[in-house]
Amino acid sequence: MLKLYDYELSGNCYKLRLLLSFLGVEYKSELIDFYPGNQHKSPEFRQINPLGQLPVIDDNGLVLRDAQAILVYLASKYDPSCKWYPRDNPEMLGQISQWLAFADGITGTASAARLHDALFYNHIDVEAARAGAHRLFRVLDEHLFFAEEAGQDWICPGDHPTIADIACFPYIMLSEEGGIPRIDYPAIRRWSDRFKRIPGFTVMSGVFPAGPAAKDSSKAVA
């Protein structure tokens, strides 16, 4: 069975839990004592990922690291509808890749600020990280606003979310833990509410489900 080296409070691990839940793929979580045990930096774990980072998957002997790379792999392999990663559509693939890289930028800023505030990563310049996150959120908020104006619900065109939405979602939702309020980003707010209504959506610690009233107005995303 697919194995995910996992830590509950990691937004990057959550990206994979989300996609696996959306796709209904069974997997086993191997819990890593990321904090305070620092198990991901241990010599044993570096045998699995020399970078000493989570998440990692082991799919029948194929070991992959990097949340975005694993999203690409899982969607390509386990989504027969090809909607989460439309691998025959070059225009979509280009745009998805662009936003996957953008998501890495969110990790480098919003997630870094959260690690500073919650887990004492004191070497991080937290003010620079917060400012960087705000710059990215502004770009995404404007993008989503104009997308909505064009009748588009998700980050990339089409009527179905893609792994680009999954990659951006966690560290945006956890941004307040790093002192990055989202009050100035109403389009991001509406997008994240839509995201929470995707069938199969699951939460992680720090992320709450859409309210019950939202269920009535939910749009099926099959």
Place this chain on the structure above:
Amino acid sequence: MSKPKCEDQVALNLWYTIAPIAELEEPGAQQTILLEQQIAYARNAAGEVVVWAHEGVPGGVPEQNTLPVQERYGYVWTTLGSPNSDIFPIPEYAEADRRNIHAATFGVNVSAPRLVENFLDMGHFPFVHTDILGAEPHTEVKEYFVEVSEERDEIIASNCKFWQPMAAAASSGGADVDYIYRVPHPFCSVLYKSSPLDESRKDVIAIFIQPFNQEQVRVHMLLSLLDDANNDTDIRLFQQTIFGQDKPILENQYPKRLPLDPRAETPIRADKSAIAYRRWLSGKGITYGVIPPAA
């Protein structure tokens, strides 16, 4: 140490956890903040834990002008003042068959008393810890007892009962769980809850809060459990999952400091322990992390 930045003499004279003892295995001086004062801690050449205050550069381990130190419950404790009592007892910690585990130290952007109140509150279980510590429709907080022990100078909330789907990592299903809460220190609390393994005994979960300042803290979480099935990682991550759910709730409380005026916020019956806690803080004259009642 120059004049302390914290002007609350009651808060200054308390003992505080500043780090798990395990952190001292790392070489060199570690740094943290207590009541706005920068402090450092390390083991000296003789292997003793030394804690000292500094103003920006910790330097080497000093031999003089160090702060009082105690090692208790797996943590380093210190104080910036002159405590008039010892660190409160947790006798269960010494029981031979218990697993004593440091669950985590988390930074939280909230005042210490708000965090204590959240820890005392059962009403949020079904909504914040859904399918773990509570689930709808089991939302009622049944009547419980609250007393302030004059002799021990602590608050005790007892006869607390709550239906929980997954009370601990060792749980195999939903159960009515008995809780007892102690508040033996303005910024610490100890919780006793039914053990899934032995109905005559209780698991212990304690929080020791280290205020960085009036609106930012770090919280050290100790588990002292009966569990012969799960490994330390599973036990630890179970508790982290729960605390991670509380964190955004805590950080969105407004105002961040706890208002002690009885008219400032409207309590319900389930808040009985919180009412006693606020009154107890007022009686002690605590001003740190709170909004004192109008004179």
